Amino acid sequence: MKKIICILSIAFFAAVSCTTLVIPPKNIVTDDDLMSSQSGLKIYLTRLYSQMPWEDFKYMAQWGFSGNSWLGCLGIEGTGEAVNRDGICASFTGENTPWWGLSYTLIHDANHLIEKFPDYKDNYPEIAYNEFLGQAYFIRAYSYYQMARRYGGVPIIKNEISYPFEGEIEVPRSSEKETWDAILEDFDAAVELLPASATFSGTADKYAALAFKAEAMLYAGSVAKYNEQVSGRLTGFGEKTGVRVIGFAEDEWQACSNKYFSEAYKAASEVIKSGRYSLYMKQWAEGDKEAQYQNMNAMWRDPASPENILVMKYEYPTLSHGLDAYSSPWIYRMPLSAGTCPTEDFMELFDGFDRYPNGTIRVTDGTDHSNGNYILYEEPLDFFANVEPRLRAYVIFPGDFFKKDVIEIRAGIYTGNLPIKVLKADYSYAQRGRGHWDQDCFKGSTKTLFMSPNVNTEKVTYKNATTGEDVTTYASGANGPFYTNAESTVTGLYLRKYLDPDRALEDIGEGKSDQPFILMRYADVLLAAAEAGVELSIAGVASPTGDNMLQTATEAIRAIQKRAGANVLSTMLKGDTESRDLVRKERRKELAFEHKSKWDIRRWRVVDEQNRKGFWGVEKDLTTWSDGTQFEFQGFFPFYSSQADKWFFDIAFMDCARKTFSYSPVDYYFGIPGGEVTKSKYIDQQPNR
Amino acid sequence: MKKTIYYIMTAGVLALGLPSCSFFEIDNYAQPEETVKGVVIDVATGEPVLTEQSTNGIRVRMTELSYGPNVIHNPDFYCRDDGSFQNTKVFKGNYNIRVDGPFIPIVRENPDGELIEDNSITCDVKGTTELRFEVEPFLKVEFVGEPVVSGGKITAQVKVTRAVSVERFREQVEPMGGYNSNFTNVTDVRLFVSYSSTCSQRSQYSALSSKIEYGGASFESHLGEPITMVSSGTAKPNRKLFIRAAARINYGTPAGSGTRRYNYSEVKEVNIP
Numbered sequence: 001m002k003k004i005i006c007i008l009s010i011a012f013f014a015a016v017s018c019t020t021l022v023i024p025p026k027n028i029v030t031d032d033d034l035m036s037s038q039s040g041l042k043i044y045l046t047r048l049y050s051q052m053p054w055e056d057f058k059y060m061a062q063w064g065f066s067g068n069s070w071l072g073c074l075g076i077e078g079t080g081e082a083v084n085r086d087g088i089c090a091s092f093t094g095e096n097t098p099w100w101g102l103s104y105t106l107i108h109d110a111n112h113l114i115e116k117f118p119d120y121k122d123n124y125p126e127i128a129y130n131e132f133l134g135q136a137y138f139i140r141a142y143s144y145y146q147m148a149r150r151y152g153g154v155p156i157i158k159n160e161i162s163y164p165f166e167g168e169i170e171v172p173r174s175s176e177k178e179t180w181d182a183i184l185e186d187f188d189a190a191v192e193l194l195p196a197s198a199t200f201s202g203t204a205d206k207y208a209a210l211a212f213k214a215e216a217m218l219y220a221g222s223v224a225k226y227n228e229q230v231s232g233r234l235t236g237f238g239e240k241t242g243v244r245v246i247g248f249a250e251d252e253w254q255a256c257s258n259k260y261f262s263e264a265y266k267a268a269s270e271v272i273k274s275g276r277y278s279l280y281m282k283q284w285a286e287g288d289k290e291a292q293y294q295n296m297n298a299m300w301r302d303p304a305s306p307e308n309i310l311v312m313k314y315e316y317p318t319l320s321h322g323l324d325a326y327s328s329p330w331i332y333r334m335p336l337s338a339g340t341c342p343t344e345d346f347m348e349l350f351d352g353f354d355r356y357p358n359g360t361i362r363v364t365d366g367t368d369h370s371n372g373n374y375i376l377y378e379e380p381l382d383f384f385a386n387v388e389p390r391l392r393a394y395v396i397f398p399g400d401f402f403k404k405d406v407i408e409i410r411a412g413i414y415t416g417n418l419p420i421k422v423l424k425a426d427y428s429y430a431q432r433g434r435g436h437w438d439q440d441c442f443k444g445s446t447k448t449l450f451m452s453p454n455v456n457t458e459k460v461t462y463k464n465a466t467t468g469e470d471v472t473t474y475a476s477g478a479n480g481p482f483y484t485n486a487e488s489t490v491t492g493l494y495l496r497k498y499l500d501p502d503r504a505l506e507d508i509g510e511g512k513s514d515q516p517f518i519l520m521r522y523a524d525v526l527l528a529a530a531e532a533g534v535e536l537s538i539a540g541v542a543s544p545t546g547d548n549m550l551q552t553a554t555e556a557i558r559a560i561q562k563r564a565g566a567n568v569l570s571t572m573l574k575g576d577t578e579s580r581d582l583v584r585k586e587r588r589k590e591l592a593f594e595h596k597s598k599w600d601i602r603r604w605r606v607v608d609e610q611n612r613k614g615f616w617g618v619e620k621d622l623t624t625w626s627d628g629t630q631f632e633f634q635g636f637f638p639f640y641s642s643q644a645d646k647w648f649f650d651i652a653f654m655d656c657a658r659k660t661f662s663y664s665p666v667d668y669y670f671g672i673p674g675g676e677v678t679k680s681k682y683i684d685q686q687p688n689r
Numbered sequence: 690m691k692k693t694i695y696y697i698m699t700a701g702v703l704a705l706g707l708p709s710c711s712f713f714e715i716d717n718y719a720q721p722e723e724t725v726k727g728v729v730i731d732v733a734t735g736e737p738v739l740t741e742q743s744t745n746g747i748r749v750r751m752t753e754l755s756y757g758p759n760v761i762h763n764p765d766f767y768c769r770d771d772g773s774f775q776n777t778k779v780f781k782g783n784y785n786i787r788v789d790g791p792f793i794p795i796v797r798e799n800p801d802g803e804l805i806e807d808n809s810i811t812c813d814v815k816g817t818t819e820l821r822f823e824v825e826p827f828l829k830v831e832f833v834g835e836p837v838v839s840g841g842k843i844t845a846q847v848k849v850t851r852a853v854s855v856e857r858f859r860e861q862v863e864p865m866g867g868y869n870s871n872f873t874n875v876t877d878v879r880l881f882v883s884y885s886s887t888c889s890q891r892s893q894y895s896a897l898s899s900k901i902e903y904g905g906a907s908f909e910s911h912l913g914e915p916i917t918m919v920s921s922g923t924a925k926p927n928r929k930l931f932i933r934a935a936a937r938i939n940y941g942t943p944a945g946s947g948t949r950r951y952n953y954s955e956v957k958e959v960n961i962p
Contacts, residue, residue, distance in 0.1 A: 231947040232940065233867040237802040240758070250800075250867065430896045430921050608947060627895060628877075629745070665947025678761050685761070688945035 035120045051106045053146045055595035056517035057321035062088040064095030069321035073339035074593040078661040082340045085486035085657035093667040110140040111160040134193025138204045141186030145216040152176040152246035172682035175244045180220040187213035208310040214267040214528040221260035222603035238684025262544040268529035277522040280307040292565040296393035307522040314514035322510040330479040330488040334508040340495035342395045343633040351567045352387035363649045370427035373419035374648035390564035396494035398638040410477030411637035416448030435655035452476035453484040462642035486657035491635035526556035537575025584617030607663040630662045726775035727820030737772035739953040741889030747790030785811045789943045791950040792824035800866030825853040828952040833915040841923035846915040847934040872940040875908035880918040888933040896922045
């Protein structure tokens, strides 16, 4: 046996082939194969689209575009929408896989199509030829757009550079202005070429290109304008080239901003005027909160939704993700849970809550949540009786239904006398480290507050105030929150948006989810039109389409509010910052958990210490959630009072897995990957790093 | 049989490894063992510029120049709280060394990227290289008298004065472009409390620290006058605490970074009875 193996292995290595290979190798796919027919081109486009930097279930701010859905969470990157226990829950100041090298791979392949495809023009009817060429322009535009909002000015390569290449391979960074202009040009080319509906589903058509153009131009216009509000003007020159790689010159920012906002407005208006899309209202009914809630619940999964402009589809088992495996409530833990815990601060944005005179959500009879006696509720859900249906469709409330189960969320049981004074001695930001477990009612000699550190721990026996029977139960609810185990919700709320309500427990798992991600929807376009319209009115620019921009903006916001079941704007929007903030707030609410807000707060330049009061779209008092350089978000903790047989709610900083965020103005532009700067004669690092 | 396969596989792995001879060599490049140390001094008084040891303090940036124009600076490090710095793991070489902190930038360029003034130091680093940066800090922050403790609250008198005049600041910073007269406004004064003697923004017990903010130019009348700062929260008895005061102006350094750094006072020890 040994001998045979020896002989065989010698023979294997010694055998030499004497055939001369003059035939073209079958395993190399040529341009002819790919571009001469539509079936070949479908393969080419599939490859391009598979590399697209879509921010969907397989994207997370911390990972960057790594192409997997590991720990899939939404909105945890310091946007305030949600938090979780892990290190991935951190400010959006960079990505592990930077969108740089990958981007140029994609751009190269798009450039190749743009350069070589005209040779095959005769093989296609003109409309098909235009569409496929338009796809290449769209892909290039989107790829550069994803770079520009990360880095500012980047090297613009519009021709194919393949090795070996005659001539200069290295290209320096363009100025930020030139970069946005190049993006605008590519989007315009795509809009011109693409047909009204795409041949292959999941690829861009004319209106998708317009919608993304509006989004990109909104970013450019905001950056040009709001860089000016950052301490010391946010701009600078590259060290090696002297090019203004970030920001805009003092004498051109206003003109640039106006131009980009105008382009955004024009693009968004064209989508609106096409009449092809509408807000999803299939199950909506006037004045019926339940129907409005069910309507917004269903829209994420309806493939025929008239609101969808571009959708990333998944299909188990070939292309799948794991949102349900990471972000479901604790009782569906498989293998993880509670990746996305919405915050109380996010909840504050929504309508339908009783409020204190200072505008915050009322939980006590005092002047704010830090004093007075708690207001008691029969059932936890009673607290949310009048709340805007949109919030209910986005967030699972304590005691609400999900998958036909009641989601029991209870931070603890209070056995003390009535009325119940606020649980914590001090609710200030400075004292945020002292959780409920550090309060006298919990750790003192007369213990009245019972909470569980982990699942199925800390039993409490009390007499039910209504029935008089002795009840023994765990202090915390089946879905937490627990005060040391942060694998259940840490805020008292769970994500509902995008979770699959029909998925059985045994079908939850990593790589088992396949609900689609809506990359671009009509509401986004409406919000873009509204924001651009108001910004242009503030700047005193005439409407680029000739219509009344504020009328368009007001109607757009009203339509979204009406569908959401929120309070509908009673007055017309005006060209002032107050109206701008109303639009921003609506955007913050509507597009939450869609990977959009992190870019919005970034382009508004409202994350750094100096401008942070605008963080929530509307101005908000900073002192309750920030100490200057750092900031944190609060949770919403339901407690059960045994003496009253009723529920009350505490707004407080997290008892475990508190996350502190910080952000400085340099973070508005990511650092260029170090290796790219070191190996190049031209590539500049950001000047302020 | 299993063994044979194992041998064949091992031989294969070795064969793959053979061409890379450096695999067997010991990396005998000398360790970085040169030392750079220095101080950042207020040119007017000769006193060190007090800071915090963090990314918000005085940044020391060294760039080894032998790589030519396309060079990346060494990893940054930061001054100690007392304004001194030391790095004992530096490779021999020719370096440019600059510091950025709460003082007028020592390297200044106009908006077109042309150099106006460069007070950074370029030198050969060999053995122990001692450096001295003379700078013009924005503010001087000091305690007046001793802090008083009563009922777990610390009360201290803090005096903030300009270490560089508004005119001088303007003369130096305006040529860098984008000048705004609000740059020199004092925006906030802080009292940091810590259990450790390294007491600063990044090393504080925030439950006890406090802050007073000033909008616009409203601090002007308080310049040179003692301000009363009271710690927030209540300190527990029988403890030793450290306090430090800090203030900053509305100007970030290095230019364009937007990072507004604090000028600090000395650290004071406080006993809570």
